[in-house]
Amino acid sequence: MVVLTLLGGELHAILIDTRADAGVWSLPGGFMHRGESAERAAYRHLEEVVGLGEHDVVLDQLRTYSEPGRQPHDSRVVSVGWVVLGAQLPQTAPSARTTGAQWIPVDVAFTMPLAFDHADILRDGVERARARLEYTNLATAFLPPEFTMSELRGVYEAVWGGHLEPANFHRKVLSVPGFVVETGHARHGRGRPAKLYRAGPTPTINPPLTRVSVREQASAR
Amino acid sequence: MVVLTLLGGELHAILIDTRADAGVWSLPGGFMHRGESAERAAYRHLEEVVGLGEHDVVLDQLRTYSEPGRQPHDSRVVSVGWVVLGAQLPQTAPSARTTGAQWIPVDVAFTMPLAFDHADILRDGVERARARLEYTNLATAFLPPEFTMSELRGVYEAVWGGHLEPANFHRKVLSVPGFVVETGHARHGRGRPAKLYRAGPTPTINPPLTRVSVREQASAR
DNA sequence: ATAATAGTGTCTTTCAGACAGTATTAC
DNA sequence: GTAATACTGTCTGAAAGACACTATTAT
Numbered sequence: 001m002v003v004l005t006l007l008g009g010e011l012h013a014i015l016i017d018t019r020a021d022a023g024v025w026s027l028p029g030g031f032m033h034r035g036e037s038a039e040r041a042a043y044r045h046l047e048e049v050v051g052l053g054e055h056d057v058v059l060d061q062l063r064t065y066s067e068p069g070r071q072p073h074d075s076r077v078v079s080v081g082w083v084v085l086g087a088q089l090p091q092t093a094p095s096a097r098t099t100g101a102q103w104i105p106v107d108v109a110f111t112m113p114l115a116f117d118h119a120d121i122l123r124d125g126v127e128r129a130r131a132r133l134e135y136t137n138l139a140t141a142f143l144p145p146e147f148t149m150s151e152l153r154g155v156y157e158a159v160w161g162g163h164l165e166p167a168n169f170h171r172k173v174l175s176v177p178g179f180v181v182e183t184g185h186a187r188h189g190r191g192r193p194a195k196l197y198r199a200g201p202t203p204t205i206n207p208p209l210t211r212v213s214v215r216e217q218a219s220a221r
Numbered sequence: 222m223v224v225l226t227l228l229g230g231e232l233h234a235i236l237i238d239t240r241a242d243a244g245v246w247s248l249p250g251g252f253m254h255r256g257e258s259a260e261r262a263a264y265r266h267l268e269e270v271v272g273l274g275e276h277d278v279v280l281d282q283l284r285t286y287s288e289p290g291r292q293p294h295d296s297r298v299v300s301v302g303w304v305v306l307g308a309q310l311p312q313t314a315p316s317a318r319t320t321g322a323q324w325i326p327v328d329v330a331f332t333m334p335l336a337f338d339h340a341d342i343l344r345d346g347v348e349r350a351r352a353r354l355e356y357t358n359l360a361t362a363f364l365p366p367e368f369t370m371s372e373l374r375g376v377y378e379a380v381w382g383g384h385l386e387p388a389n390f391h392r393k394v395l396s397v398p399g400f401v402v403e404t405g406h407a408r409h410g411r412g413r414p415a416k417l418y419r420a421g422p423t424p425t426i427n428p429p430l431t432r433v434s435v436r437e438q439a440s441a442r
Numbered sequence: 443a444t445a446a447t448a449g450t451g452t453c454t455t456t457c458a459g460a461c462a463g464t465a466t467t468a469c
Numbered sequence: 470g471t472a473a474t475a476c477t478g479t480c481t482g483a484a485a486g487a488c489a490c491t492a493t494t495a496t
Binding site: 032034035036037038039061063064066067068075076078080207210 | 253255256257258259260282284285287288289296297299301428431
């Protein structure tokens with residue numbers, strides 16, 4: 001599982017320090033039981049290993065890794081990869097219930113030595129999350145039930161990396177019917193109070209939000 | 222496996238008549254061997270069951286189905302779903318090497334009684350193919366190595382269902398660098414000869430081609 | 443010449459991006 | 470008042486959609 005959240009405006013993933021092999025980190029996960037779906041097994045390991053409850057997170061199936069030799073010690077292990085998104089939940093921090101699990105900034109995680117093909121899985125998971133933000137309302141999974149427009153924009157900026165124009169973002173989000181819904185509440189801070197929104201009924205965004213990195217790639221003709 | 226091709230300008234899928242259960246059809250597939258990846262197993266069953274070689278098709282992993290009870294007779298079968306795309310190849314028609322395999326128009330296939338959760342898998346596979354055409358060059362997998370612009374447009378029209386404006390399609394495809402490459406050859410028919418193209422080096426299309434059905438959904442605000 | 447198919451020009455509309463400007467609060 | 474943050478108006482440019490037009494062949 002590639003478990004992602006925002007901490008301090010930066011995208012973090014959970015890595016586990018495998019004591020058996022010093023200095024090598026792995027993604028959280030575990031075996032399936034008989035009579036249990038892969039999804040249920042993912043929820044179970046999230047609870048057991050990471051201390052996250054079913055209602056704290058959103059799961060998205062990534063893909064299945066089955067190359068022989070991907071885990072040298074076993075003849076062949078087939079793993080179903082998942083992307084797990086949650087709002088930042090300090091009280092369920094991995095250190096509370098396990099020994100070696102930690103939130104690591106993804107930029108740092110990419111440079112660390114990971115077990116087996118976990119670096120591939122991490123890369124696939126982060127890329128999936130980035131892509132999903134373009135055309136789904138999945139960004140709201142990174143936030144508490146009520147959030148401001150700035151906070152939602154902050155999710156996009158953190159996950160995609162880069163700056164989004166507040167005015168255009170605001171207009172785009174509100175132009176998609178059912179993306180977000182006004183709650184009528186407001187959050188008071190230093191300046192003008194911000195309206196609070198919650199996730200709306202529409203799961204897909206069309207036309208999609210355009211990603212900074214993708215835009216640059218497109219214009220580099 | 223959801224095996225898709227174009228026949229007579231219409232999208233077809235392979236279904237297999239399961240003799241054990243009269244009138245119930247299933248998707249082609251089979252078990253994995255030890256020491257074999259899911260991808261290799263897919264290629265093997267394509268050869269054994271359907272008579273399609275590795276170079277005739279393009280594989281795209283769909284997702285993994287693992288709900289307990291999805292196959293009532295077994296305690297729990299975990300299946301890795303694949304979308305398989307190929308150019309129409311009469312000489313490798315499924316009937317050549319198997320008894321009950323047939324190309325069925327997908328519209329018809331959706332109305333037929335399918336075994337287990339194969340209707341879900343078929344739906345997921347067709348939807349995946351439709352989505353992939355938007356932002357990848359996968360449409361070329363439905364065509365022989367050299368093809369005309371009309372033929373490429375025909376793939377989009379068949380898979381998406383609906384009409385695309387020839388002029389705009391032509392301009393859009395050529396505006397994406399590396400989507401297609403001119404071969405210098407031409408195909409002569411009834412009117413002006415058509416230039417032949419082959420798939421270019423760019424796997425992704427950005428900005429994507431916009432799908433008719435998605436557009437209508439968006440404009441129905 | 444005519445029909446048929448391939449391909450181009452161009453106008454309109456839509457929408458993203460830039461950025462100046464206005465609104466509402468805490469202090 | 471000032472500073473800070475939230476939000477709006479408006480201009481520009483890029484690209485999609487519509488559709489009239491030109492090009493090149495077989496007959």
